[in-house]
Amino acid sequence: MPATFRDGAFDKFDNRVTFDDGGLHLPDRAHHSSLRDQVTEALRAALIAGQMKPGVLYSAPAIAEMLGVSATPVREAMLDLVKEDLVVPIRNKGFRVTELSDRELDELTEARLLLEVPTMGAVAAAYESSMEPELTRLRALARDLEAAAATDEITRYLQLDTEFHTRFLALHGNNEIVRVVRQLRSRSRLFGLEALARSGKLVESTREHMQMIDLAVARDRSGLEELTRVHLSHTRTIWATDQARRSATDPS
């Protein structure tokens, strides 16, 4: 049965929408072709950050109100996310976030390491001055990331982080790798990111983005591979910390 979101069908569920920081932000970049794409990106970041939680029912009008847009682009964005298996439509009510097992999260991290580490190494090995205009854009993104980390803007941080890493990987020239990595990142969950931001540790790991650019310019293949491995393993550590916290409060 095709997913359908009918007008007015969601209003009575509005009070079930909860976001940890109450904040959901649209990306403020001009090159996005449509509002639908902007809403999809904002929701994707909220999913990765765990601000939209598995098991909770979300309605299009409630999310539309938080984003300050009409319900139509939100419903369209939801259908995009349904196709990616990130959410499941609940007839006449809205949609529910897909739950991932511990094993699935481990597999996503391993797949990202296998793809991203050697590809970043290859970018460093192939560095040439013609890459400079793109590296200038990456430096600007790295500065924006540091600012977002310092001000705890988690969804903006995740949007910028995805753009930084996919643009960096794209310098290798294989669009298929970029596409798959983007998908793997969308399906990841970083439940502990907000706590990390509050502790100030996110700013520390964010400095690695600028170091990655320096290592590429220095053509330091093994150095960039090692830093990419460390950087991606934060994902696993952040997640493991949250697991530990949850099992400590829930003995079952």
Ligand SMILES: [Zn+2]
């Ligand atoms: Zn990053």
